[in-house]
Amino acid sequence: QVQLVQSGAEVKKPGASVKLSCKASGYTFTSYYIHWVRQAPGQGLEWMGIIIPSGGSTTYAQKFQGRVTMTRDTSSSTVYMELSSLRSEDTAVYYCARRGDCTGSSCYFDYWGQGTLVTVSS
């Protein structure tokens, strides 16, 4: 069965970086795009960006440009999301999500990781 298993909770100080992982299993890793979405406490969902595991190309939300880096390791079927220059507003649960088979032009998230809580506090 398809699974996305994320790394554990992190506590970081302002200005630091955090690197989260998302390990995929149960399907061909290079066949499906992976997105990252975050959710601040009590807030809505925010799209951060996408990585195409087959070639490694990425697209990031403008808000995170310059601070976020998404990479992948095909040998371990794992994608990574690194966020730098952390501030308190980055405290959130970070999710990885798989983009499913698109229907015509319409795509969607069919599987999600369990989420990783990142707390930024001095």
Place this chain on the structure above:
Amino acid sequence: AIQVTQSPSSLSASVGDRVTITCRASQGIRNDLGWYQQKPGKAPKLLIYAASTLQNGVPSRFSGSGSGTDFTLTISSLQPEDFATYYCLQDYNYPWTFGQGTKVEIK
């Protein structure tokens, strides 16, 4: 970036009620919109994609409609397990954008 305005932000309803949630996109997005349900402490779950296609395993009381800029999620008869927060998501272009969410609470 395409803005997606979701309403209402919250609603109170009783078991058995018909519930409607709407999303309006700031420009036409064909039918490139999905609906997700999220319960506290859990990842979102896909309900509907391509505006009106029910995801496998999702009860038929959920339905979606719309195209262009205006979209609707309807729950025909609210069940106890449906109390949750619902989000729409446009996938027409990057950045994908979510609506602000609608919290469905018990009246």
